[in-house]
Amino acid sequence: MALLDQIQRDMVAAMKAKEEVRLGAVRMIKTALTKWQTDNAKPLDEAAELQVLSILVKQRKESIAMFRTAGREESAAREEAELAVVEAYMPAAPTDAEVDAAIAAAIAETGITDKAKMGLVMNAAKARLAGKRLDGKVLSDKVRAALG
DSSP states (O other): OHHHHHHHHHHHHHHHHTOHHHHHHHHHHHHHHHHHHHHHTSOOOHHHHHHHHHHHHHHHHHHHHHHHHTTOHHHHHHHHHHHHHHHHTSOOOOOHHHHHHHHHHHHHHHOOOOGGGHHHHHHHHHHHTTTSOOOHHHHHHHHHHHHO
């Protein structure tokens, strides 16, 4: 619940400062978190907050790519500004060294060297990187390279 309280305070601050882009992004975050709470009929926990924020990040990145493809640079810039606001509420991303160390430890722990069972290595690596903002595609590519 602490994140929703922080969002509310930031929304008020953005209104007072007349920061339209920030206000829009904070409202979007609040709406998504509240919708998740309503849909699931239970209070938000840290994992749920991270999941909702991750979905918003993914949506913003997809929108940026589509706007750039269509030549709509102004809309892409607005989405990038919103993306920066959303990412500010997320935990830090692990460094490449941390990801590589987690993958190496996961491979050693599971004893898997075959790409066919890379899902087990991915799950073990995700467990080691819990609490960090992790891009699944990046992790998948690194695990595939390590097993390859």
